[in-house]
Amino acid sequence: MKMFRGRDVLSILDFSREDLEKLFEVTLRIERGELRPRLEGKILATAFFEPSTRTRLSFETAMHRLGGSVIGFGGTEATSIAKGENLADTIRMLDCYSDLIVIRHPMEGAAKLAAEVARVPVINGGDGSRHHPTQAMIDLYTIWKEFGRIDGLEIGLLGDLRYGRAASSLVYGLSKFKPKRVLLFSPPSLKLRKEVRDSLVKAGIALEEREKLEVGSLDVLYVTRIQKERFPDPAEYEKVKGSYRLTVSSLEGAKERLIVLHPLPRVEEIDLEVDETPHARYFQQAANGVFVRMALLSLLLGGTR
Amino acid sequence: MKEEELIVRRIKDGTVIDHIPAGQALSVLRILGLTGKEGYTVAVVMHVPSKRLGKKDIVKVEGKELKPEEVNRIALVAPEATINTIRRYRVAGKLKVQLPDQITNLIKCTNPNCITNKPREPVMPTFLTLSRSPVLLSCEYCGTYISQEEIVGQLG
Numbered sequence: 001m002k003m004f005r006g007r008d009v010l011s012i013l014d015f016s017r018e019d020l021e022k023l024f025e026v027t028l029r030i031e032r033g034e035l036r037p038r039l040e041g042k043i044l045a046t047a048f049f050e051p052s053t054r055t056r057l058s059f060e061t062a063m064h065r066l067g068g069s070v071i072g073f074g075g076t077e078a079t080s081i082a083k084g085e086n087l088a089d090t091i092r093m094l095d096c097y098s099d100l101i102v103i104r105h106p107m108e109g110a111a112k113l114a115a116e117v118a119r120v121p122v123i124n125g126g127d128g129s130r131h132h133p134t135q136a137m138i139d140l141y142t143i144w145k146e147f148g149r150i151d152g153l154e155i156g157l158l159g160d161l162r163y164g165r166a167a168s169s170l171v172y173g174l175s176k177f178k179p180k181r182v183l184l185f186s187p188p189s190l191k192l193r194k195e196v197r198d199s200l201v202k203a204g205i206a207l208e209e210r211e212k213l214e215v216g217s218l219d220v221l222y223v224t225r226i227q228k229e230r231f232p233d234p235a236e237y238e239k240v241k242g243s244y245r246l247t248v249s250s251l252e253g254a255k256e257r258l259i260v261l262h263p264l265p266r267v268e269e270i271d272l273e274v275d276e277t278p279h280a281r282y283f284q285q286a287a288n289g290v291f292v293r294m295a296l297l298s299l300l301l302g303g304t305r
Numbered sequence: 306m307k308e309e310e311l312i313v314r315r316i317k318d319g320t321v322i323d324h325i326p327a328g329q330a331l332s333v334l335r336i337l338g339l340t341g342k343e344g345y346t347v348a349v350v351m352h353v354p355s356k357r358l359g360k361k362d363i364v365k366v367e368g369k370e371l372k373p374e375e376v377n378r379i380a381l382v383a384p385e386a387t388i389n390t391i392r393r394y395r396v397a398g399k400l401k402v403q404l405p406d407q408i409t410n411l412i413k414c415t416n417p418n419c420i421t422n423k424p425r426e427p428v429m430p431t432f433l434t435l436s437r438s439p440v441l442l443s444c445e446y447c448g449t450y451i452s453q454e455e456i457v458g459q460l461g
Contacts, residue, residue, distance in 0.1 A: 087426055107419065109447040
């Protein structure tokens with residue numbers, strides 16, 4: 001297991017199973033009130049070049065709850081980026097002002113560049129359609145907490161598996177464990193990218209790709225939004241828009257213990273009525289986000305000592 | 306006498322890069338950064354009959370011994386190439402090229418949304434070698450796979 005302190009969090013692939021289990025245990029102890037890490041005097045910088053509700057606010061909430069403070073921006077209009085400053089220079093400034101930087105950026109690899117430039121740890125809060133490691137940590141923690149394990153479960157992913165960074169990151173994260181099988185449900189044009197799929201193949205995890213959702217064997221169903229903003233061609237988006245939707249009737253025949261997750265924001269892919277079923281777990285999943293991020297921030301900045 | 310020597314004479318000292326796939330010699334020169342302005346005598350022989358490849362290209366550089374680390378990157382377009390070091394008309398050393406584990410600042414990432422394609426950022430396109438035959442690279446920044454055809458397309 002690698003030390004957490006001072007590490008960058010760019011991809012879930014950089015974390016071993018032991019690292020993730022350590023994170024889950026610290027998270028659970030924080031959630032139960034058994035551990036109260038403190039980060040007084042530490043400053044978190046949030047550099048959000050793309051819209052965000054949960055990621056940014058839950059990082060900020062986590063830092064405030066740990067007794068630290070937060071600086072940053074959400075949207076580039078009010079910053080020097082609007083004057084043409086490049087990413088590297090913006091990060092260099094935040095590096096001088098803070099103890100840790102969370103970055104979200106529309107371009108893939110932006111967080112890696114930020115980490116190369118910054119001396120303080122950098123957390124990738126989502127870059128383009130590739131990585132969103134802390135979302136995957138939250139998703140895996142939610143499953144782990146619910147079932148007490150990830151190994152041996154049947155996990156289905158439904159939706160835009162091509163452009164959705166949450167889905168890609170969850171698949172990468174699952175490759176660190178031993179799920180019984182991973183089922184990928186998506187329209188043909190939104191299938192999981194080969195490099196992501198390969199991570200499961202290399203890990204020897206059984207996987208199946210299907211167009212039509214079948215819930216019968218699943219323990220977990222992870223639903224994602226169609227990432228409209230990442231389609232290179234709007235006509236392609238129009239073709240797949242509304243091509244899947246989880247309803248109460250599509251959950252007929254599901255296992256009693258099936259949980260439905262969604263990284264949120266949800267648009268139309270989960271009917272509001274599903275919220276009332278015992279399967280819905282996406283709001284708890286979002287609530288877990290604060291605890292996971294508290295655990296991660298305190299591990300990276302040495303607050304658990 | 307070998308057939309290519311009817312066209313180009315033997316060199317006294319320098320490097321002969323043999324077994325380049327037919328038509329790739331100019332790409333090889335480009336990868337080596339040989340523009341013709343360096344002053345070396347360079348011979349390019351194209352579409353020579355070859356037992357192994359059917360047809361092949363050969364590059365001869367007179368007066369310069371190329372080091373393996375300089376030449377290995379040509380494996381992107383010429384994975385079967387051999388590097389012969391020539392001293393006093395004799396082959397003093399023979400090496401097969403081997404693609405390095407990492408390739409920096411030679412090809413561009415094909416993903417337009419990759420940070421390495423953003424102008425004015427201090428970042429060089431960097432690829433990790435996933436497979437040597439056929440060549441498959443993965444962008445160090447965005448993870449995009451780059452195939453042999455795409456590499457040849459860029460360097461050709």
